[in-house]
Amino acid sequence: MTSILLVMRKGYGIHGDHIETLRRLGLSVHLLTEVPQAADDPRFASVIRIPPAERESAVDRAIEYCRAHGISLAVTFQETDIEVWAAINAALGASTASPAAAAIARDKSRQRRFLAEHGLPTPAFLEVVDVEQACIEAEHMGFPLIVKPTRAASSMHVTLATSTAELRSRLTAIETLARSGAGNYYAGKIETFALLEEFLPGDEVTLDGVVIDGELHLGGIHNKMRMPGPFFEEDLYSLPFKRPEEEAGLFDIADRICRRLDLRRSLFNVELRKDAGGAYRVVEFSPRVSGGHVYRNIRDVYSIDLVAAHVASCVPARSGLVEHALRRSAPRMATCIKFVYRSGRVVENHSGPASLSESFVAYFPTARPGAIVRAAPGGFDITGLLSVKGLYRGPGDIERVEHGAGELEGALGLVIVNEAP
Known part of the structure; x- marks a missing residue:
């Protein structure tokens, strides 16, 4: 039986559908995690429990285990693990996303530079390395401004600041998060810990797909509840997409990101929001599928199985399943x-x-x-x-x-x- 390593230092509990798909493919799943309760989970062939530690330590432990047990592929569905996943696969010779691509995706300041460099739609932004200096420069940008961590997830600490006092308070909270090391968000030397961005007041969507041999295949585009601020808690992810006439343009942006990242075999997600003029700008992107129920709902609505397609494309013994997994129907x-x-x-x-x-x-x-x-x-x-x-x-x-x-x-x-x- 072919074995794979599932890298989920945290968060595997809300990815049951993803894990079930791995098992339906007839794969022996070995879990790398920090979660203590995972040790008794019967879905896994083995559980490699690691302590909360630096990213490099997790990578080294995973590579050692994979080489000792004949495992040649790692998979993750967790945003905070994409760099670990990419580094493991690079060492194992699996062609997924490169460590360089994962490093760009994992840090929103690198994302902004990448998008600007390649002429992709991005909001105006300022990288924050010092709270007081950012407060001075924010006066020139003009309020309101979006304030966000460079390495958090699920809209944690993403807020709208309307004054210098609000900005100082929110940047201080993000700096505290960055220095805490909590949640596997920040690790190692911290330089740019936050971003200031122009506020995009329009609708927001999330596009998920899968890259097979360098070609992006659309899974689905979720509608999202419009949040005017000052906080941006995620809510009401719905399908099918309400504005199908915008689908081609959104897919084109996503495809251009994937090609510039040189993704070969990878899941992919990008969030976009409309600016005041109605044009979509990229909020963030990642070489993974959106968390939680998103994968299951795309499969239920459109038939396409993003996880099965991705993993089958990476496992030679399952490559014959890719075409079937990629079949996409009208909304059901x-x-x-x-x-x-x-x-x-x-x-x-x-x-x-x-x-x-x-x-x-x-x-x-x-x-x-x-x-x-x-x-x-x-x-x-x-x-x-x-x-x-x-x-x-x-x-x-x-x-x-x-x-x-x-x-x-x-x-x-x-x-x-x-x-x-």
Whole structure:
């Protein structure tokens, strides 16, 4: 049986559909993770538990294990692990994304420079290495400004600053995150820890696809809830795309990014948002598929199986499955992902009565009982991810499934109490 290494130092708990696809392909999956509970997970042939450590240490441990066990391919679905994944595959001789491409994608300041260098649509930006200097330069850029970490994920600490005082406070919080080393976001020497960007007031979308032998194949484009700020919590990822007339232009931008990165075999995701003139600019991109339910919903709506296509293209014994996995149909249903945000101490967090609904697909609780969660403005924690489905006969059904997701959230088995004073 062919073995692969799944690199998920954290986050594997919300990628059950992805892992099931690996197993359906008849692969023996070995997990590299920091998660203690993974040791008893029967889905994995083995679990290589590593302590929270520098990226290089994780890479060295993984390469040693792969060479000792005849593993020639690593896979990841986690944003914070794309550099680890690329370095492992480079050492193993697997042609996926290069370490250089992963380094660009993992750091938003490098992304901005890359986009500008290749004439790809990017917002105006300023790299932040010092809080006070950034506050001075922000006066010349003009408020409001988007403030974001260079290496976080899931819109953590992405805010809209309307004054120097707000900017100073938010940059200080990002600098604290960067120096903490928490979450595998920042590691090693920290230089540019944040970005200031012009505010893009229009709609935002997320495009996911897969690159096979250098060619990008479209999976799907998710609609997203428009967030005016000051906080940008992700919410209401829905399919099918509401503006199909824009699909070709969005795909062209994504394809140009993939070609400039010289991706050979890789999953791919790019987020784009409209500027004041209605033109899309790139918010961020990554050689992975969007997390959580996105992969499953694209498969349910369009038939195309991005994970199966990617892995089969990298495993010679499964290459005959690529063509079937890439088959893409007209939309078969509407889907929506509702991000659940709460503040307080988690007492219960499960699907509850919501699972009895015909529209229910899945619920991923991302906070365990006893955990303290904080939604904006107090924090950036996601408490859970709810996915729902519905009939698709036309554009109106997309709004119906979005509304239904909000209603079904109320039926979750979710109990949150205020923190003790």
